Amino acid sequence: MTDEQAVRKLIERWAEAVHAGELEVVLEDHADDIVMFDVPPPYSGVRGLDAYRETWPGFFEWQAAGAVFEIESLEVTAGADVAFAFALLRCGQAAEFPDSPTRLRLTLGLRKEGGRWVVSHEHHSFPSDDSPASEVRDLHARWSELTAAKDLDGLMEGIAEDVVSYEHGGQLQYVGKAAVRAICAAGLEAAASVSFETPDLRVETRGDLAVAWGLDHVQAGSVDSWSRATRVFQRHRDGWKLIHQHLSFPSS
Template sequence: MSDDETQIRTLITRWADAVHRGDLDAVLADHAEDLVLYYVPPPHAGFRGLAAYRAVWPPFFAWQAHGARFDIDTLDVTAGHDVAYAHALLRCGTPGELAATPGLRLRLTFGLRKEHGRWLIAHEHHSFPHD
């Protein structure tokens, strides 16, 4: 595994831990100002910019506070010199939801770019499969 891949794996793991803790400042860290997010609920055109990304999280944190999990199951990273992508599967749901559908995973895709020697998340896509 290259040093860039290790850095990105660490960045995404820190991000997921911050989401699980409900730490908004840590969730926003390492994101580009011009971030684009495609998210599970509408709007289907996505969210653009860090301010819009910030607004997505409080309702999720409120839901998660009722005992939901947000745990990385698998994470794969491919890094070039200044761009990279990663994809992950996460256990995301309440204990009841996960017990009813134990194989259900949240799918995440990240697009990253290196700016001034630092990796930033420039794109996220979150989705659940349709039955």
Template sequence: MSINEERIRGLIEAWAEAVHRGELAAVVADHAEDIVMFDVPGEVRGIETYRKAWPPFFEWQAQGALFEIETLEVTAGDDVAFAHALLRCGMPEDVARHRLRLTLGLRKKDGRWVVAHEHHSFPLADHSAGEQEG
């Protein structure tokens, strides 16, 4: 694993731990000012809108939800990188059924890695692999 991949892995793991603890400053710390996030509830553009998107999630999560990385793959060059992960995100009785999918695009800015794009999604629970709606 390259040093860039190790650093990005550490950044993402620290981010996930901060999300789980509900620590907003740490959640937004390594994100670009022009962050674009496609989230389960909608689209977010800019760091201030990204910051405002988290408190409702933290309130829900405080009711006992999990937010834990299950798998994480990182691919990094010198200036850009991407990562994809599966996370346990939900109440303990629900996380066995499906996982949160996370994709991140990162770039190096002033010598440090920042998240420029973040995408969260859940698979459709009512469809088997390979099925499509008619």
């Protein structure tokens, strides 16, 4: 087997393992110092094998709901001890294909260690544009960064004055920006570090309205939780604003 064939086989095996949700196989041919630039934050990248491992469980949950992860095209170039590859993949709900033109773009950098190839860099992306859906996704991405920075004022910039929020607990509903601000302030103050992301975010837009939904992943100190989230946005002069939010945990 040539080096090019070995790298191709490694990548195809990795993609099959991702689709099957086999975490240990996904990790197997990755370097300890792997750096991944992923679709969701952090924008500085995921660094190290332990951090890389933590990105996959949420993706596997989303994929188990009927998503596909399949290589459509793959090109490999291999030297004596360094190689790179680029690929297009079908990554989304199975019902979207083959009609959807959207493809996940993948670039991999590999090096040879002890006679075997390992992935040292991984870069995933979807094409982005200035569509309303992209703007709503950008707002979620900013919320992730602002949550980690505990920037309450920044978080409130994307909230409408007349917002209505159904929260995990507390009162039946929270009406108005001031009420939501108080809930956010309490959450940011509850732990030394807080993170928030919605890795499986889906967005649909019609005119000046947008609906986004997915599973929120929140880490606050030692608390690590997933919950269901639906958010409704309206386009204002200064951008998209959250007008309704519905959060919940499943009830047994």
